[in-house]
Amino acid sequence: EKHNVSRLIGAPPGYVGYEEGGQLTEKIRRRPYAVVLLDEIEKAHPDVFNMLLQVMEEGRLTDSFGRNVDFRNCVLIMTTNAGADAIKNEQAFGFQAPDDDASYDAMKIRVNDQIEKYFRPEFLNRLDDTIIFRHLRKEDLIEVIDLELKKVRERLRERGHELELTEAAKEFIIKKGSNLDYGARPLRRAIENFVEDPLSEELLKGEFQGKNLILVDAEKNDEGKLKRLKFIGTVADEAPAEPAAAGTATEDAGA
Numbered sequence: 001e002k003h004n005v006s007r008l009i010g011a012p013p014g015y016v017g018y019e020e021g022g023q024l025t026e027k028i029r030r031r032p033y034a035v036v037l038l039d040e041i042e043k044a045h046p047d048v049f050n051m052l053l054q055v056m057e058e059g060r061l062t063d064s065f066g067r068n069v070d071f072r073n074c075v076l077i078m079t080t081n082a083g084a085d086a087i088k089n090e091q092a093f094g095f096q097a098p099d100d101d102a103s104y105d106a107m108k109i110r111v112n113d114q115i116e117k118y119f120r121p122e123f124l125n126r127l128d129d130t131i132i133f134r135h136l137r138k139e140d141l142i143e144v145i146d147l148e149l150k151k152v153r154e155r156l157r158e159r160g161h162e163l164e165l166t167e168a169a170k171e172f173i174i175k176k177g178s179n180l181d182y183g184a185r186p187l188r189r190a191i192e193n194f195v196e197d198p199l200s201e202e203l204l205k206g207e208f209q210g211k212n213l214i215l216v217d218a219e220k221n222d223e224g225k226l227k228r229l230k231f232i233g234t235v236a237d238e239a240p241a242e243p244a245a246a247g248t249a250t251e252d253a254g255a
Contacts, residue, residue: 005047010064025063033073041078042118049123052076056126082118083111083132108132136184141174144184148191152199159203161214162236165195168218172226194229208233 006015010022020026028034038044055061059072111132116124124130136144145165153163165173177190195216208214211233221227 002045002047005045005051006064008048008051009061013064021065022061022063025061025067025069028061028071028074029063029067029069032070035075035077038076038078040081042080042082049120053123053126080115080118083114085114104134136178138174141178141184141187142170144187145170145173145191148188149195152196156214160212161208162212163199163214163216165216166218168220168226169216169229172218172229175226198229199231202231202233207231210235212236 008022008024010020010025021029024036028036041048051061055071055076060068060070062068112130115130149163149165156163173187173190173194176194177187179186199214199216202208213234213236215232215234217230217232218226219228219230
């Protein structure tokens with residue numbers, strides 16, 4: 001917001017925080033070799049873009065103390081959701097998602113057209129490069145699942161349990177939490193609803209006492225479709241022929 005823009009280079013004399021310096025300029029002055037990430041830059045106040053123009057044109061900023069802060073050794077990364085509506089609108093009209101090079105190039109043209117409407121030409125002309133991400137693939141979503149479950153595994157390890165998910169369980173989570181329009185965030189909610197919450201309930205019941213391995217698998221219905229997750233407690237290096245302790249997470253878990 002406008003009254004917060006001055007905090008980046010420092011409050012003017014007579015205002016609170018003048019002695020502290022700018023939140024951006026002071027950090028770069030102390031650590032000139034840095035990567036600066038500005039998330040969702042399209043929401044920034046116009047004064048921020050005026051400041052960025054000076055950085056990209058002259059490679060420096062003048063803080064509230066009149067000192068020139070050198071930005072020439074900084075990598076400036078800005079993210080934006082501008083152009084996302086163009087992708088969603090195309091999918092709504094029945095086009096395929098951009099999963100190959102030809103459709104990706106077409107999507108890139110549409111997104112660039114939207115970006116040119118959001119940002120001024122003098123700003124875009126000073127950018128070194130514009131990178132447009134592809135949609136997440138199944139392999140990417142599997143990696144996201146492993147990353148999201150890393151903290152869960154660490155907490156379980158403190159209680160003497162290891163957590164493993166079968167490929168069928170990961171496919172179930174992807175089915176419930178994949179959305180091309182919203183990226184990987186629905187996947188995080190699916191992990192909470194179908195893995196973390198039911199697993200916590202089973203732990204509170206003491207279902208996995210004496211078991212050091214919790215195996216998460218997916219059950220199928222009569223039609224062969226994945227129906228729900230099941231949690232099997234067992235001892236490592238032993239095949240769970242009969243589930244010693246099992247809980248289930250149905251599709252109503254998030255309700």
